[in-house]
Amino acid sequence: MATRNYVVSATIAEKPLKRYTGEAKGFVEEMRFVAMKQHTKEQAKEGEKEVTKPEEQAVRKWEPSVDGYLKFLVDSKLVYDTLEGLINKAAFPSYAEFRGTGLERSENLAEDIQWFKEQGYTIPEPSSPGVTYAEYLKELFEKDPQAFICHFYNIYFAHSAGGQMIGKKVAEKILDKKELEFYKWNGDLSQLLQNVRNKLNKVAESWTIEEKNHCLEETQKSFRLSGEILRLILS
Numbered sequence: 001m002a003t004r005n006y007v008v009s010a011t012i013a014e015k016p017l018k019r020y021t022g023e024a025k026g027f028v029e030e031m032r033f034v035a036m037k038q039h040t041k042e043q044a045k046e047g048e049k050e051v052t053k054p055e056e057q058a059v060r061k062w063e064p065s066v067d068g069y070l071k072f073l074v075d076s077k078l079v080y081d082t083l084e085g086l087i088n089k090a091a092f093p094s095y096a097e098f099r100g101t102g103l104e105r106s107e108n109l110a111e112d113i114q115w116f117k118e119q120g121y122t123i124p125e126p127s128s129p130g131v132t133y134a135e136y137l138k139e140l141f142e143k144d145p146q147a148f149i150c151h152f153y154n155i156y157f158a159h160s161a162g163g164q165m166i167g168k169k170v171a172e173k174i175l176d177k178k179e180l181e182f183y184k185w186n187g188d189l190s191q192l193l194q195n196v197r198n199k200l201n202k203v204a205e206s207w208t209i210e211e212k213n214h215c216l217e218e219t220q221k222s223f224r225l226s227g228e229i230l231r232l233i234l235s
Contacts, residue, residue: 027204027212028197031153034216038223043162055231059169066174068235070116073182074123075130075229077109082134083155086141086148094145094206097199102192103156108181115180129228136225146211150218151225153200158226160185160193170233 039047042058051057084106090096117123126134140148167183185192204212 026197026201027207028153028200030212030216031150031200031219032157034219035154035158035223038219053227053231054234055227059166062169062173062234064170064174064233065235066121068233069170069174070113070121071124071127071235072229072232073109073113073116073180075126075133075232076182077106077113078126078130078134079137079155079229080104080106080109082137083152086137087152089141091142092145094149094203095141097203098152098196101156101196101199102185102187103160103196105156105159105182108184111181127232129225129232133225133229146207146215147218149200149203150215151222154219154222155226156196157193160189166230166233 036044036046037048040049040051040056041047042051043056049056054062084104087095087098090099113123137148137151140151164183167180171177171179204215207215
């Protein structure tokens with residue numbers, strides 16, 4: 001990842017600021033480019049990381065459990081509850097752009113967890129990965145809009161892509177191919193995503209290069225925190 005290069009103006013004058021591939025196509029393309037580098041080669045052709053953790057393997061190699069999957073859904077719901085609740089508060093004017101995008105997942109997850117309960121499963125309390133991520137989002141929300149937007153982007157866009165594939169493969173293995181509400185959207189998903197891309201590009205237009213770099217540098221932490229929740233599926 002690029003180092004933060006906005007510490008002192010003298011440093012900026014001497015060393016060009018980091019620019020990322022895809023910049024000419026809008027900031028979301030920069031975010032996508034950096035995010036793809038956080039994948040392993042098994043997860044995506046653009047991935048650069050080596051596989052070091054179970055959840056970084058190709059999904060076809062996973063051995064999920066229902067209990068682990070339920071933990072994943074519960075922790076995911078806490079993160080989405082937190083993220084969507086914060087967006088509705090709009091501590092910064094730019095956050096208001098991301099209300100009611102159609103990508104929200106909290107209500108869908110509530111339906112899925114209720115379904116598991118009706119099947120006789122005991123619903124666990126949120127565990128450390130979900131609690132940790134939710135608390136971190138609260139910290140960023142008040143003081144660091146660029147980093148917060150990075151997590152917003154990666155949480156929703158990762159779920160709409162790789163998340164759907166994971167849901168399908170896991171359902172095939174342990175849920176008799178049941179399609180959960182978590183993986184359903186009202187309306188055309190591709191259009192919903194494009195609408196949010198447009199909003200993200202619009203918000204980022206007012207950011208300095210330093211602020212954009214700071215947002216991109218948060219990608220690694222976003223993947224680490226999300227990965228810890230994803231790993232619950234295999235627990």
